[in-house]
Each structure stands twice: as C-alpha cells, then as structure tokens.
Amino acid sequence: MSYQIREVFKPSIIDCLKNYSKKQFSTDLMAGIIVGIVAIPLAIAFGIASGVGPTEGLVTAIIAGFIISAFGGTKVQIGGPTGAFIVIIYGIIQQFGTGGLIIATLMAGIMLVIMGLTKMGSIIKFVPYPVIVGFTGGIALTIFSTQMNDFFGMNISGVPAGFIEKWGCYFSNLSSINWIAFAIGLTSLLIIILTPKISKKIPGSLVAIVIMTLIVWLLKKFAGIEDIKTIGDIYELPTGVPAPILPELNLAEGESTWSVIRSLMPAAFTIAMLGAIESLLSAMVADGVISDKHNSNTELIAQGIANIVVPFFGGIPATGAIARTMTNINNGGRTPIAGMIHAIVLLLVLLLMGPLVGLIPMPCLAAVLIMVAYNMSGWRTFVSLSKNPKSDFAVLMVTFVLTVIFDLTVAIEIGLLLAIVLFLKRTSESVNIRHFRDEIDPNQEMDIQINNEEKLIIPKGVDVYEIDGPYFFGIANKFDEIMSTIANKPKVRIIRMRRVPFMDSTGIHNLEILINQSNKENIHVVLSGVNESVRKSLEKADFTKLLPSENICANINIAIERSKQLL
Secondary structure (H helix, E strand, O other): OHHHHHHHOOOHHHHHOOOOOHHHHHHHHHHHHHHHHHHHHHHHHHHHHOOOOHHHHHHHHHHHHHHHHHHOOOOOOOEEOOHHHHHHHHHHHHHHHHHHHHHHHHHHHHHHHHHHHOOOHHHHOOOOHHHHHHHHHHHHHHHHHHOHHHHOOOOOOOOOOOHHHHHHHHHHOHHHOOHHHHHHHHHHHHHHHHHHHHOOOOOHHHHHHHHHHHHHHHHHHHOOOOOOOEHHHHOOOOOOOOOOOOOOOOOOOOOOHHHHHHHHHHHHHHHHHHHHHHHHHHHHHHHHHHOOOOOHHHHHHHHHHHHHHHHHHOOOOOEEOHHHHHHHHHOOOOOHHHHHHHHHHHHHHHHHOHHHHOOOEHHHHHHHHHHHHHHHHOHHHHHHHOOOOHHHHHHHHHHHHHHHHOOHHHHHHHHHHHHHHHHHHHHHHHOEEEEEOOEEOHHHHOOOOOOOOOOEEOOOOEEEEEEEOOEOHHHHHHHHHHHHOOOOOOOEEEEEEEEOOOEOHHHHHHHHHHHHHHHHOOOEEEEEOOOHHHHHHHHHOOHHHOOOHHHEEOOHHHHHHHHHHHO
C-alpha cells in the first residue's frame, strides 16, 4: 500500500530542492512577492463574492496556496480561491450555511485525494472541451451579474439568487443608482484595462484598488461623501489567521446531520470536479510554457489535502489558478518555493494590513470581479466553436444556459451526459460492418502478407462479416440488424474481428446470443483475427463453452480452411 502511494504521490518540490541554488531562490523570491501582490485583491474579491468575507478569501489563498505548492505535482502552480467556485459556494451558504460549506469542501477534498490515489488524473483531462467552455462561460456571466449592485452603488438588500430575477430586480431599481459609486467603479475598470498597456509587471487590479481607495478616503475625509460602501462598512476586518473551527449545521426540525450530508454530496462532487479540471488545465498550460511535465495524480492529492485543511480555518474551496500561475512563470518562478513565498506575502497582509483592507471601496472590488468575469468568459472561443460541428456547439450552449439559469451541478451533469451520448453516436456511426459472400481481394483484405495475386475464394455456404471498430453496446445491435436482413442462411458464419480493438460486456452478450441462435439453426460460427485483448475478454466470459477453441482463428486464411472442414 505504501509503495502504491509513493507511486502516485511524488511532490515536485522533492526533485526541485536537490539542485536548488541561491540564484534560483532570488528569482523565486521575486516571483513569489509579485504573485502575492497580484493575489491580494483577487483573494479578497473572491471571498466577498462567495458570500463569506475578505478574511476567508485571504486565509484560503494562504493555507491552500502553501499546501498546493508544497505537495503539488507541478513546479509552478499557484493555488487559491478562484472565480469558478463563486456560484457554487454562494448557493451552498444560502441553503446550508457556513457549516454546510465546511462539510462540502471537506468532502470535495476527500474525493480529490481518492481521485489522485486511484490514478484518475489522466482521466479528468478527457472532459469534453465544449462542456468546460460552456460552464466556464456560464460562471463568468453569473459572476458579472452578481456585481451590478455594488458596481452601480444601488445598495439593494436581498438581491434574488436567480439570474432572471436578479436582473429584474436591477432594472426595477435603476432610480437608486449612486452615480459617484458608478464613476468609481467605471474608473477602476478603465485603470484595470489600461494598466497592462503601460506595464505588464504591475497588476491593474492592484493599481485600481490603491488609487480608488485613496480617492474614496479623501472624498469621505474632505468632501463629506459617506454613501460609498467600503469593505469595512459591510464585513469584519481581517485581524489574523482564524482559530480552527468545527462545522455546525443549522438543522431544521426532524432533519438529521446525515440527511444534510447526503444533500451536500452533489455540491461536493461539483467542487471536486471543478477543482480537478481547473487545476489540471492550469498545470497543462504551465507545462507548455516551461517545457515540463506535471504529475496529475500528485496534483489532485495536493488539491485534496488543501481542501481538507482549509475549511477548518473558515476558508473556501481552492484550486490551481491559471492567471496567477502564469504571473508566477512570467516573473521567473520555476519551483514550488515561489508559490510558498506568495502564501507568506499574503499572510503578512492578513496580519499587518487588515485596517487598510477595510478601506477598499466596493465599486472598485466589483470592477475587479467584472474583469475576472470577462477574462473567464472566453467569448472568442464561443465564436470559434460555433463554426465546429453543431452537436459540439449544442453541448456548449446547453451547458452554458443551464449554468446561468439553473445550477452549476446540473449543468456539468447534463453537459457530460450529452457529450457522452454524442460521442457514442459518432463512434457507432464510424464503425463499419461489411459482408462478403464470394471472394476477398488479398491486396486489400488479407490479415497476413502473401505472395499471391489470386483472390481468396469464399466457399459456397459461407458468409464473411467484418467489423471495423470497437464491438461495444452502441454497435452490437447494428450488427444484429444487418445479419437479420440477409434472407439466405449460410452454413458457416465467419466474423472477422481483426479491426476490433476491444469488446464490452454488451458486445460479448450479443455475440453469445448470435452463437446460440446460430446453433439452433445449425449454423457454425468462426471468429477470425481476434487480437489478444479481445481474446482475453472472451476467455474471462468462458466463451470456449459456446465456441470450440479451433473456431477462434488467428487470420482469415485459417478461418476459411476451418469453414471448409465444418462444411
């Protein structure tokens, strides 16, 4: 067991420290400081948007960021709270409270560890791209819609959770717009957009927060303008790392803790899937930039450990963050030390700069999240995918609409289901079944090379069927239908399987039915070109009880000779 764990859990930091140098530490130190500065506004914004607060966002970035770097399977991954979780976290808090969020995050962490230990890291990569783009775009639009209240300074209490209801509420309260707050939000947005054109090293979100916080403080101090909400007006200011806590559920009358845990299972699964997908996507992007290869299973285990530990300190779900990871790479970070330094920088902010965090204006923070939503939206990808097969675009749009209108959990489940159904449909359509009755061209159809230009003659009373593709449940019935359309029954049926890479249980079951039915009709069945994988599947199913071993032939030549003997 310990050997198996060592096989899948190999933190990158172990190899990185073997030849670590002062020069590398200096570049990691600079990268870590810069990433930490970049992460300050994002951690605060994600914490507030998720329905918790600035302290929880910073705590998540500190603890999860340190653990993901220390135990992760990539050299440059930066972990912490991300925009992808905002919608699901907010929904959990509304329904189950913070105690429910702690339990859901803890369960998600356990799921991630199990995924890593069972080597599911590579499987996660095969989640269809349209599904990823669809729910990411849907999350982006949802985040954007949640920021209108603060961006326009409407001060609406009790904004509806539903997307349509939320916008209806906004339009019915247009008269309550605070134009000064709106000007602050709009100016912040312009600063965030324009800063990269001047300097790519300095994060626009940080520049906007520093400038607009100073302006709002001056307006309050000297102009008497007090109606611009700041973080300190709404949330308790961070004063240090919170003490560990245990989850407390607000149970309704007659409701058990176990029933709530069962109710939280879909949300926990969604958190785990989002964490796995986003972290591994970030790791793959990083691999391409630094020419490295990450360990996906180790990365999932590290993500799981982070999400098991974080909730006990009031934190929220965390994963690898693509934007912060790229910032780390672009500033010279090449080992996990940079990510650990980024967490230490955030810890210093939490311990020393709590009062300053409280001065940040909410319209400015809304502008930061609006920019995050824009960058997440991937609208250019939507446009490019619209030119792809209609089925792919349909999966994308269904996932997108379900995420926005209904629920992220439902969107992922139905999006994946649609993608699987379409994949099976395409695979079934790509499998070709051919029927030979008279002869086979040796130049095109032989299983083995021969120096014979003559065509291989099929004896009278023998039918040859060739399956080109996997023999699984999507194609098994199709094969039966083709055979049922042939009026004249042969004495021997040769089923060529040289191009069948695998068989599933339904394919084996249908083949059993075919052989039993053929036996009743006094028709012999001969299999040809069975590969090792398919042969093992047949042996496990005790196929030799139905079919003599001599009727399972290596190639078509032997199968034809066997059919002559049977005739």
